[in-house]
Amino acid sequence: MRKSLVAGNWKMNGSLETVDALAEGIVQNQAEIGCDVLVCPVSVHLDRVSRLIDGSLVKLGAQNCSDKSSGAYTGEVSAEMLKEVGCSFVILGHSERRTLFSEGDELIRNKLLSVLDAGLIPVLCVGETLDEREQGVAEAVVKAQVLAALKGVTKNLESVVVAYEPVWAIGTGLTATPEQAQAMHAFIRSVLAEISEELSLKVRILYGGSVKPENAREIFGQPDIDGGLIGGASLKVKDFISICQAAG
Numbered sequence: 001m002r003k004s005l006v007a008g009n010w011k012m013n014g015s016l017e018t019v020d021a022l023a024e025g026i027v028q029n030q031a032e033i034g035c036d037v038l039v040c041p042v043s044v045h046l047d048r049v050s051r052l053i054d055g056s057l058v059k060l061g062a063q064n065c066s067d068k069s070s071g072a073y074t075g076e077v078s079a080e081m082l083k084e085v086g087c088s089f090v091i092l093g094h095s096e097r098r099t100l101f102s103e104g105d106e107l108i109r110n111k112l113l114s115v116l117d118a119g120l121i122p123v124l125c126v127g128e129t130l131d132e133r134e135q136g137v138a139e140a141v142v143k144a145q146v147l148a149a150l151k152g153v154t155k156n157l158e159s160v161v162v163a164y165e166p167v168w169a170i171g172t173g174l175t176a177t178p179e180q181a182q183a184m185h186a187f188i189r190s191v192l193a194e195i196s197e198e199l200s201l202k203v204r205i206l207y208g209g210s211v212k213p214e215n216a217r218e219i220f221g222q223p224d225i226d227g228g229l230i231g232g233a234s235l236k237v238k239d240f241i242s243i244c245q246a247a248g
């Protein structure tokens with residue numbers, strides 16, 4: 001049985017003041033959350049949020065990490081460093097990293113290996129653009145992204161979380177219908193089954209893209225959707241808690 005997970009990707013938002021209020025608000029309402037919950041602030045806020053959520057049920061994740069372990073890599077942060085400040089998850093391959101920062105499949109795979117080596121859990125983001133969906137190649141694109149990242153990976157593979165985020169639904173207000181999302185999630189599970197049947201049953205697959213309190217319950221009600229990766233709506237305590245309740 002897979003336990004639902006709701007992850008808040010705070011992206012490059014917030015100040016020390018608003019991040020404190022957000023973290024404290026989520027912790028104060030944790031009794032109402034019936035699923036695993038994760039918050040992912042910017043790296044400069046990680047240590048602070050780690051202290052604020054210490055002792056609570058809320059887990060900490062980073063939005064990115066280096067594929068390198070240490071050395072002359074100005075501006076980079078390693079998986080071990082993230083672990084040291086309390087992270088247990090790392091988002092990898094988000095479409096904003098793929099498109100705005102030119103991250104390709106090979107780099108994402110190397111990052112994934114570093115994250116797994118450090119004993120952290122990668123949240124591997126995959127998803128097609130609107131153009132790719134309209135051309136009928138959405139499944140092929142998503143399959144290639146999943147297999148490129150997981151190819152040859154054996155260590156801690158079952159801990160990996162996959163987040164399906166159709167690029168056209170991110171921050172746009174457009175959401176995949178529950179049926180569209182379910183179909184892609186079932187497809188991703190079939191791709192995982194090509195690696196191992198057992199793996200496909202264990203891996204949690206989250207949906208991301210304009211999830212809100214109003215649509216969360218129907219999306220999370222689909223059999224292959226194990227929770228969500230939430231952007232905009234994770235920045236408001238009330239909305240985020242309500243989305244977590246929908247998953248629990």
Ligand SMILES: O=C[C@H](O)COP(=O)(O)O
Binds near residue numbers: 169173210229
């Ligand atoms: O990582 C989160 C996703 O990009 C979804 O963002 P959104 O909920 O603002 O559409």
